[in-house]
Amino acid sequence: MKKKILLIGSNSSLANQLSKIIDDKHSLLKLSRKDVDVVKNFEKLKKIIYTFRPNILINCIGLTKFIDCEENPEEAYLVNALYPINLANFIRNKKITLIHFSTEAVFQDGLKKMPTEKVLPNPSTIYGNSKLLADKAISKINNSLIIRLPMLVGPTQNHQIINKILKKLRNGQKVFVSNDVYSTPISTVDFSKFFLREIIQKRSFNKKKIIHICSKKRMSTYEVIKDIVKDKKILSNITPVSEDFFKSKFQRPKKLGLKSIYKNCNRTFIYE
Ligand SMILES: NC(=O)c1ccc[n+]([C@@H]2O[C@H](COP(=O)([O-])OP(=O)(O)OC[C@H]3O[C@@H](n4cnc5c(N)ncnc54)[C@H](OP(=O)(O)O)[C@@H]3O)[C@@H](O)[C@H]2O)c1
Known part of the structure; x- marks a missing residue:
């Protein structure tokens, strides 16, 4: 059956x-x-929600770059926390399902075992903290689903590290890539198909509050790039380095990643 879906933040990489x-x-x-x-x-x-009367509201809005959030905490809390909290309060008791995206960054850096939905979050960044405030509020309303995501890789993720590195490599440039920043990356192509089938059509997770969708394997950024680039000549342009090499003003979490208690939410990372 056709549903009325409102996609908020339609210019976001994932929304595309x-x-x-x-x-x-x-x-x-x-x-x-x-x-x-x-x-x-x-x-x-x-007013738009009142007029369109959606069955499902998908929220893709966020201040998503870790550094942007550290440099501009006020905006991070307004966009990542206050706005989704207002949205949850507004749709509470309405016949609308809110689907909201959260992040692996709500968890502590460096956990030996990947955190499942049962592990208590403990963020170390403004990005993670602002997203966690929204998770807490949204999970209190009945008509919502929070999907926590790891690093996203795909054709529309152009402002993200993997596509930026691939672009440089395609232009024949040499690149330095972190070999000690980890996630459990998923392909947005695979994720979108899973999202349409399991979340929208079958409503498999309708009764859940929070789910993690991730790949089964923790991989460093360097390992992700090596998995994608098969050409030996291009590979020779990549130098693996520690994240510390980039001398960022803020310390990025190095070892994140997710695991799910729901079998089919643990995906296999395949670059498409
Ligand atoms: N990308 C990842 O690897 C990743 C990983 C885990 C979770 N997530 C989560 O997935 C969701 C989508 O991420 P994404 O990477 O697709 O995001 P994105 O590409 O950074 O896009 C965020 C969108 O939010 C919009 N936005 C920000 N403030 C706004 C405001 N005040 N009013 C209206 N629009 C506003 C931006 O609009 P403009 O285009 O006009 O700036 C942009 O289109 C986010 O909740 C994020 O936390 C992403």
């Missing part, structure tokens, strides 16, 4: 991939910042 797969199957209304700034004009968003 999701909309490719949802677009012709459901009645999809896309909202970008051009349509409404959700922090400055939440009232306008409320």
Whole structure:
């Protein structure tokens, strides 16, 4: 059955991939910042929701770069915490399901075992902390599902590290790549198909509050790149280094990653 879906943050990298797969199957209304700034004009968003009356609301808005959040904590808390908390309060008791994305960054850095949905979060960054505040509020309402995600790799993830490195390599440039920053990366192509089938159509996780979707294997950024690039000549342009080599002002978590208690949420990472 066709559902009415409101995709908020439709210019986000993930939303671009999701909309490719949802677009012709459901009645999809896309909202970008051009349509409404959700922090400055939440009232306008409320009116759009009243008028469109969606069955499902997918929230892809976020201040998602770790460094942007450290440098601009106020915006991080407004976008990643206050706005989704307001959204959850607004749709509470309405016949709308809110699907919200969270992150591996809500967990402590360097955990030996990958955290499942049962592990208590303990973020070390403003990004992780701001996202966790939203997780706590959204999980209190009945009509919501939080999907925590690891590093995303895919054709629309252009502002992310993997695509930036691949672009340089394709241009014949030499690159330095971290061999000690870990995640359990997933392909957004695989994720989008899983999302449409299991979350939207079969509603397999309808009764759950929080799920993790991740790959089964923890991989460093260098290992992800090596998995994607097969050409030996291109590979010779890559030098693996410690993250400390990049001398960032802020310390990025090095060992993240997720695991799920739900078997089919533990995916195999295949670059598509
Ligand atoms: N990417 C990852 O690897 C990853 C991993 C784990 C979880 N997640 C989560 O997945 C979700 C989507 O991530 P993403 O990487 O697709 O995000 P993204 O590409 O960084 O896009 C975020 C979007 O939010 C919009 N936005 C920010 N503030 C806004 C405001 N005040 N009003 C309206 N729009 C606003 C931005 O609009 P503009 O384009 O106009 O700036 C942008 O389109 C986020 O919740 C993120 O935390 C992502």
